[in-house]
Amino acid sequence: MTILEFTVVVAIVSFVAGLLGSLTGLGGGVVLVPLLTIFFHVDIRYAIGASLVSVIATSSGAAAAYVKEGFSNIRIGMFLEIATTFGALLGAFLATRIPTSALAIIFGAVLLYSAYVSRKARTQAERSLPPDPLATRLRLNGSFPDLEGQRTYNVQRVPTGFSLMFGAGALSGLLGIGSGAVKVLAMDQAMRIPFKVSTTTSNFMIGVTAAASAGVYLSRGYVDPGLSMPVMLGVLAGSLLGSRILVKAETKSLRLVFSVVILVLGLQMLYNGFWGKI
Amino acid sequence: MPAAQAPARQAQPFKPQPWRDRRIEVILGNLLRTGVLVSAAVVLAGACIYLYRHAHDPADYRVFRGEPSEYRTISGVIQSVISGRGQGIIQLGLLLLIATPIARVAFSVVGFAIERDRLYVAFTLLVLAILLYSFLGSGIGV
Numbered sequence: 001m002t003i004l005e006f007t008v009v010v011a012i013v014s015f016v017a018g019l020l021g022s023l024t025g026l027g028g029g030v031v032l033v034p035l036l037t038i039f040f041h042v043d044i045r046y047a048i049g050a051s052l053v054s055v056i057a058t059s060s061g062a063a064a065a066y067v068k069e070g071f072s073n074i075r076i077g078m079f080l081e082i083a084t085t086f087g088a089l090l091g092a093f094l095a096t097r098i099p100t101s102a103l104a105i106i107f108g109a110v111l112l113y114s115a116y117v118s119r120k121a122r123t124q125a126e127r128s129l130p131p132d133p134l135a136t137r138l139r140l141n142g143s144f145p146d147l148e149g150q151r152t153y154n155v156q157r158v159p160t161g162f163s164l165m166f167g168a169g170a171l172s173g174l175l176g177i178g179s180g181a182v183k184v185l186a187m188d189q190a191m192r193i194p195f196k197v198s199t200t201t202s203n204f205m206i207g208v209t210a211a212a213s214a215g216v217y218l219s220r221g222y223v224d225p226g227l228s229m230p231v232m233l234g235v236l237a238g239s240l241l242g243s244r245i246l247v248k249a250e251t252k253s254l255r256l257v258f259s260v261v262i263l264v265l266g267l268q269m270l271y272n273g274f275w276g277k278i
Numbered sequence: 279m280p281a282a283q284a285p286a287r288q289a290q291p292f293k294p295q296p297w298r299d300r301r302i303e304v305i306l307g308n309l310l311r312t313g314v315l316v317s318a319a320v321v322l323a324g325a326c327i328y329l330y331r332h333a334h335d336p337a338d339y340r341v342f343r344g345e346p347s348e349y350r351t352i353s354g355v356i357q358s359v360i361s362g363r364g365q366g367i368i369q370l371g372l373l374l375l376i377a378t379p380i381a382r383v384a385f386s387v388v389g390f391a392i393e394r395d396r397l398y399v400a401f402t403l404l405v406l407a408i409l410l411y412s413f414l415g416s417g418i419g420v
Contacts, residue, residue, distance in 0.1 A: 001336070001337050002333060002334050002335065002336060002337060003328075003329070003332045003333055003334070003335050003336070003337045004329060004333035004334065005337070006337035007325075007329060007337075040339070041339070041340050042339040042340070043339055043340060043341060043342035045342050046339050046342060053372055053375060053376075056375055056376060056378070056379060057314055057317075057318070057375055059379075060310040060311070060313060060314045060375075060378050060379055060382075061310075061311060061314045061315075063306075063307050063310045063311065066307070072303075074303060074386070075398060078383075078386065078398060078401050078402055078405060079398075079401055081383075081405045082401060082404055082405055082408075085405055085408040085409060085412075086408060088412075089408060089411075089412055092412070138397070139395075139397070139398075207310070207378070207379040207382075208379045208380075208382070208383060208405065208409070210379075211376050211377075211378075211379040211380055211409055211412075211413075212408055212409055212412045213412065214376045214412075215376060215409075215412040215413035215414070216412055218350060218372070218373070218376070219350050219351065220344065220350070221343075221344030221345035221346075221349070221350050222344070222345075223345065223349075223369070223372060224339065224345060224349075225324070225328070225345075225349060225364075225365035225366075225368035225369045225372070226328065226332075226337070226365060226368075227339055228368070228372060229321055229324070229325045229328070229368045230325075232318070232321060232372070232375070233318060233321060233322060233325070236314070236318055
């Protein structure tokens, strides 16, 4: 393949991944690395570097829209970013030391878990939970606009959520993804944050988390300009388009299709990892 | 829309609203979007030069070689931009992209300081320190 052909095909694939990721809320980054490694035979380290860069672009590009809606909680975001950025640094340093087949296996496991989470109904946080003393001291509790006006919420189990976010950051730094699935676990399940708040807050955290490991990747020579260019531009364009048509689109069946794709890619990554093909 | 929400927010007597001044948050959101669009434009400009010169070279990413130092450090990238290399300009766009969320965190320090929230000024400075350590301490600044 010539560079022109490669660039055009990768840009189209990235565009579709960004569009589907944005429409389904599952994120496009998670399918990019397996697609690049399995179908384009890109070394997984280059693929992770390119994916990480595209994750920053989509997160930051969508932030302006989310901010206007008034759901995101900047204190929760900033507090948890301490955990995710530390985790991301650790993940990025680990990524340069562990064999690529191990990376592929971890990636496969994360894909299977993401497919599972995407099929499970998200548990909506119960209303009127008692305030947690630590969360109160950290001023994490907040409110957001609801049908009946402002709805307040009290954040629960801060240490559990914080530790899980460290893990989410480490996976993000290790695999070059946004690790939305682990963030959902931390913020919805452990901390009981209403999911309108957790989705938008986690989106705005993803860019900062990815930026923490991107410097390490770039300085190690994992970010190739020729590869990152079509990936970043394609994913960005796809996700911006996706966020515009989100309201009208029927996402239920799309979500099913996309989670099957994630499942298949996860199995393929496991297979390649175990048989040393990556 | 924000005008309709404002009275409801004022009716909440007890909790400090996160970012009492929503304007700061909107400014930060726009900063992020501007950063992304500017870096995408730079990447696109680099892409035109890169494709114009290398369109028919073979593409091969099977073997990991690592990037040469001109694409791994800030000074190297600036050097290759000056000499008009497409890949250097793409890499400059990617550096701007990485710097965008870091700038957002830096401005958040100011936001929390305006609210006199010392705890969150400290938290935000910690996050900023981690980011700067990663960005500059990993050898990129050489």
